[in-house]
Amino acid sequence: MRKTRCGGILIVFGFGIFIYIMLRFTMFDGDKTINTIMPESEIKVNAGKESVLGYHLKKGDQSMHYTILPPLLHIKxxxxxxxxxxxxxxxxxxxxxxxxxxxxxxxxxxxxxxxxxxxxxxxxxxxxxxxxxxxxxxxxxxxxxxxxxxxxxxxxxxxxxxxxxxxxxxxxxxxxxxFYGKIKKRETPLTQNYSQIFERKTKNISWAVSNCKTFSKREEYIKKLQNYIDVDIYGRCGKFQCGSRSAGLTDCHKKFAKEYKYYLALENSLCRDYTTEKLFNFFFHDLPMIPIVYGAPNLHEYIPKGTYINVMDYNSPNELAKDLMRIGSNETIYTQYLKEKDRYTAEGFKxxxxxxxxxxxxxxxxxxxxxxxxxxxxxxxxxxxx
Structure with missing residues (x-):
């Protein structure tokens, strides 16, 4: 009895394996066999749509197209x-x-x-x-x-x-x-009434500053510069006041741009590539005045020539003052700096x-x-x- 039962189990098990093999390697269309499987394409990924893998099942001259969904792609x-x-x-x-x-x-x-x-x-x-x-x-x-x-x-x-x-x-x-900012050339240069801008400027140099002792020793340089040209210092380090301190555009910047020919954009350190909002504000906000810069030794590599005056280009404060007086007294030369600057704008950091x-x-x-x-x-x- 036990042998008969075991034999029956073996027959059923063997028949099951036979059916599996037949289904694994053949497919049936009615009473005919399709015996060739040909891959059609790789997985196609379309944003927002299901990816589909296609196959052709070919029998002689006839073919049928089947599609299956692959596993979901894993996004890390x-x-x-x-x-x-x-x-x-x-x-x-x-x-x-x-x-x-x-x-x-x-x-x-x-x-x-x-x-x-x-x-x-x-x-x-x-x-x-x-x-x-x-x-x-x-x-x-x-x-x-x-x-x-x-x-x-x-x-x-x-x-x-x-x-x-x-x-x-x-x-x-x-x-x-x-970066604090990146200079970009405008497709169309900004235009302003440059003669009117020049005529309304009655003062030489403005500077808003709150850090009175720096590694660049900018304060010492300006103290010497004041022996040769007027420099109005606003904030904690000077005798003039104009609103609260801010890294962005303030009413003080607007006042300076209207009344003064120059603004001191002097950094606290002299380090490669170190240029802060002090200079970039001129390009962010199209301020119509010439920045006098003191900072990165390689500034010329990323700030366009003719848009600023660099302290490092002069041998002494006296030499700088003489050139500032020359530029500031000539409308053509002065406004050429403004026109050159207006060919550019700047983008802030994102x-x-x-x-x-x-x-x-x-x-x-x-x-x-x-x-x-x-x-x-x-x-x-x-x-x-x-």
């Missing part, structure tokens, strides 16, 4: 966190995808706060407020050093060696440059210009690159002392 998503985001920054971007980042095929989320540190692949540290204790770096994390200020204004301790892979700074050789390429790189890299000493990168041949 990584988290980027600002470990210690500065108080002056606001975070409006929370999701990075192809709608915000044209070159991004994957996805990233952007968050702030130490509580997200454990779960983030990309971690951004604000260099001017680094914590004294360096957190334990997690496997697979990529750390980025972020600063828009001169290295004279902060310090980085030895505990941060061999931690950072990427840099986000004002320097153009950063992994992700973070956070996605850093975060989008950073997200792309997070999906591409194995995070093996590490900067051995971030201080060496920050300081090596980048700044000068007057």
């Amino acid at each position: 998503s990584y988290s980027i966190v600002f470990y210690n985001m500065p108080s002056w920054m606001t975070l409006e971007l929370t999701v990075l995808d192809s709608t915000r980042c044209p070159n991004l095929s994957q996805k990233c989320t952007v968050q702030r706060g130490k509580d997200q540190f454990e779960f983030s692949k990309g971690v951004i540290f604000y260099g001017e407020e680094l914590p004294k204790l360096c957190p334990q770096k997690k496997n697979g994390q990529v750390w980025a050093f972020f600063s828009i200020e001169s290295p004279f204004l902060y310090s980085v301790g030895p505990q941060w060696k061999n931690k950072f892979s990427w840099t986000i700074t004002y320097r153009r050789d950063s992994d992700f440059p973070c 956070l996605e210009e850093v975060l989008c390429p950073m997200c792309v790189k997070l999906h591409e890299t194995d995070s093996s690159k590490v900067i051995s000493d971030i201080n060496t990168w920050i300081w090596n041949g980048t700044c000068i002392k007057p």
Whole structure:
């Protein structure tokens, strides 16, 4: 009895295997067999539509088209966190995808706060407020050093060696440059009544400043310049007052542009690529006056010639003053600077210009690159002392 039952089970099992093999390698159309399977195409991906994989089933002269849905494509998503985001920054971007980042095929989320540190692949540290204790770096994390200020204004301790892979700074050789502004040539130059602008200017130089002792020693230079030409100093470091301090456009800027021929756009440090809103405001807001600049030694590489006067081009304050008097007394020469400047405009920094390429790189890299000493990168041949 047991042998009969076992034999029956074997027969059923064997018949099942036979049916499976027949269905696996043949397909039936009525009472005829179609015996050739030919792939038609690769998976086609269309945004917002289902992807379809097609096949032709061919029998002699006849063919039939079948479609099947492939498995859903897996979209990776990584988290980027600002470990210690500065108080002056606001975070409006929370999701990075192809709608915000044209070159991004994957996805990233952007968050702030130490509580997200454990779960983030990309971690951004604000260099001017680094914590004294360096957190334990997690496997697979990529750390980025972020600063828009001169290295004279902060310090980085030895505990941060061999931690950072990427840099986000004002320097153009950063992994992700973070400029105060970018100059763009206008398709059609701005035009103004330049004669009227020139005629209403009755004063020479204006300067609004609150930091009275700087690494560039700009205050010492201007003190010497005042021996040869009038310089009206507004704010904490001068005797004139004009509203509250702001990095953007103020009524003071409008007043200066109307009454003065020149404005001092002097940086607190003399570092490569370090050019702040002091100069870019002239291009952001089309201010009709000539900026006198003192800052990045390589300024000429990214600010158009003929749109500014550079202190570094003169051997002494006396020499600069003489040239300012010459330019300021000649309408043709003076307004040529304004006309040249009006051929350009500027764009302010957008956070996605850093975060989008950073997200792309997070999906591409194995995070093996590490900067051995971030201080060496920050300081090596980048700044000068007057």
